[in-house]
Amino acid sequence: MVxxxxxxGAGTRLWPVSRELYPKPFMRxxxxxxxxxxxxxxxxxxxxxxxxxxVTGQEHYFSTKNEYAATELPEGLELSYVVEPLRRxxxxxxxxxxxxxxxRHGPEAVMLVLSSDQLVDNLAAFxxxxxxxxxxxxxGYLVTxxxxxxxxxxxxxxxxxxxALGEGVFRVERFVEKPDLETARGYLDQGTFxxxxxxxxxxxxxxxxxxxxxxxEVYEAVLRCWESSPKSSPSYIDAASFKAVPNISVDYAVxxxxxxxxxxxxxxxxxxxxxxxxxxxxxxxxxxGNRIFGDVVLVDAHDTFxxxxxxxVAAIGVEKLVIVDTPDALLVARRDRVQDxxxxxxxxxxxxxxxxxxxxxxxxxxxxxxxxxxxxxxxIRRLVVRPGQxxxxxxxxxxxxxxxxxxxxxxxxxxxxELWLRTNESINIPAATPHRLSNPGLIDLVxxxxxxxxxxxxxxxxxxxxxxxxxxxSGRGD
Numbered sequence: 001m002v003x004x005x006x007x008x009g010a011g012t013r014l015w016p017v018s019r020e021l022y023p024k025p026f027m028r029x030x031x032x033x034x035x036x037x038x039x040x041x042x043x044x045x046x047x048x049x050x051x052x053x054x055v056t057g058q059e060h061y062f063s064t065k066n067e068y069a070a071t072e073l074p075e076g077l078e079l080s081y082v083v084e085p086l087r088r089x090x091x092x093x094x095x096x097x098x099x100x101x102x103x104r105h106g107p108e109a110v111m112l113v114l115s116s117d118q119l120v121d122n123l124a125a126f127x128x129x130x131x132x133x134x135x136x137x138x139x140g141y142l143v144t145x146x147x148x149x150x151x152x153x154x155x156x157x158x159x160x161x162x163x164a165l166g167e168g169v170f171r172v173e174r175f176v177e178k179p180d181l182e183t184a185r186g187y188l189d190q191g192t193f194x195x196x197x198x199x200x201x202x203x204x205x206x207x208x209x210x211x212x213x214x215x216x217e218v219y220e221a222v223l224r225c226w227e228s229s230p231k232s233s234p235s236y237i238d239a240a241s242f243k244a245v246p247n248i249s250v251d252y253a254v255x256x257x258x259x260x261x262x263x264x265x266x267x268x269x270x271x272x273x274x275x276x277x278x279x280x281x282x283x284x285x286x287x288x289g290n291r292i293f294g295d296v297v298l299v300d301a302h303d304t305f306x307x308x309x310x311x312x313v314a315a316i317g318v319e320k321l322v323i324v325d326t327p328d329a330l331l332v333a334r335r336d337r338v339q340d341x342x343x344x345x346x347x348x349x350x351x352x353x354x355x356x357x358x359x360x361x362x363x364x365x366x367x368x369x370x371x372x373x374x375x376x377x378x379x380i381r382r383l384v385v386r387p388g389q390x391x392x393x394x395x396x397x398x399x400x401x402x403x404x405x406x407x408x409x410x411x412x413x414x415x416x417x418e419l420w421l422r423t424n425e426s427i428n429i430p431a432a433t434p435h436r437l438s439n440p441g442l443i444d445l446v447x448x449x450x451x452x453x454x455x456x457x458x459x460x461x462x463x464x465x466x467x468x469x470x471x472x473x474s475g476r477g478d
Contacts, residue, residue, distance in 0.1 A: 402449070
């Protein structure tokens with residue numbers, strides 16, 4: 001079995017923590033792990049999984065790699081990647097994964113397709129459900145997972161089960177869209193409906209054949225992309241041909257059209273964390289019903305969720321609020337209005353405000369940088385270069401840079417010179433001077449960088465060497 005993780009998304013419902021370039025899968029939960037790390041650990045818990053294939057976008061590829069590198073994984077596990085140049089929804093993403101799987105392991109190989117932004121509480125029940133699904137998948141069924149409803153939810157699609165096909169597996173009678181409250185109550189009373197979890201299990205060849213038959217335009221477009229793209233890992237999908245791929249979900253393209261679809265209704269403590277209200281439920285309440293995550297002080301507060309990423313947050317005399325504080329954005333909302341957070345993001349996007357897209361900390365192939373302060377003609381950033389990593393040789397026409405080593409050892413190329421810097425040592429990089437920063441050590445290299453100049457835009461960079469990773473970094477600065 002190959003576990004496939006779909007990692008990406010726009011990140012609107014959990015703003016300001018989730019953003020375009022750092023969406024929900026990368027959110028840190030109270031236990032310190034991200035949703036993406038939990039999905040990876042869930043995947044490798046399935047007996048027989050030796051490869052985890054992640055389909056992600058170019059804007060999320062490096063963040064995904066960093067999350068995996070920080071996760072303790074079993075020996076012999078292979079991590080592979082398919083990198084999409086833009087979003088085209090789940091049907092094309094799964095098709096790319098199926099082509100990869102069929103090429104490497106044959107069309108009869110079974111794929112378990114997981115979302116990167118869901119939670120599962122009962123791992124043993126999840127493994128049991130996967131094993132039931134695998135049996136049906138090996139008989140040629142396209143299997144989806146249903147979650148036994150615990151309340152009349154109106155925010156999920158539903159699946160109605162039909163005749164039994166085996167232990168714990170049923171033929172799908174029909175898929176239904178998100179219902180109104182009265183209809184949802186009826187579904188709950190009937191007992192044959194489950195929430196659509198967006199988790200799938202099928203043979204690679206069975207999915208490709210179904211896509212070819214039921215949505216031939218999607219199949220042909222994805223196949224052209226695959227044939228035009230490198231077959232290494234990461235496999236960077238050809239951007240020119242991928243633009244022609246239809247944007248469509250796997251449910252619309254295949255699952256709702258096929259007569260070979262089965263469902264495994266299960267109860268393994270599933271949540272898609274679709275709002276801040278749902279996220280708050282992960283934190284135990286105090287005697288007043290408040291839930292806090294971070295450095296928070298509450299006085300005469302009730303039924304309020306507060307999350308702080310650094311600063312002290314104090315709230316006095318409030319109730320039924322959600323307060324989420326990040327270094328560059330603050331959200332305050334009534335708990336019954338958290339679904340409207342996406343409207344805030346829409347307004348920020350309309351203003352082209354960077355808070356809709358990125359945090360002050362931005363991931364790079366070599367590590368990350370954090371914006372500390374900026375003003376007219378200057379920017380101050382903290383750079384973290386991981387052990388063994390290096391920036392590409394480059395220069396800037398309009399700005400000079402001053403680097404101070406906070407910790408670690410730096411190897412710096414400046415023009416024709418190669419210099420070594422240690423803690424509390426510094427160096428100037430004049431404008432138009434070729435330079436490269438590397439970390440030859442065993443610990444993170446931390447640098448405080450001061451940029452000075454009349455123009456400090458991220459596009460003021462001239463690459464003097466290339467690499468495979470530059471395919472993704474082109475045009476995004478250093």
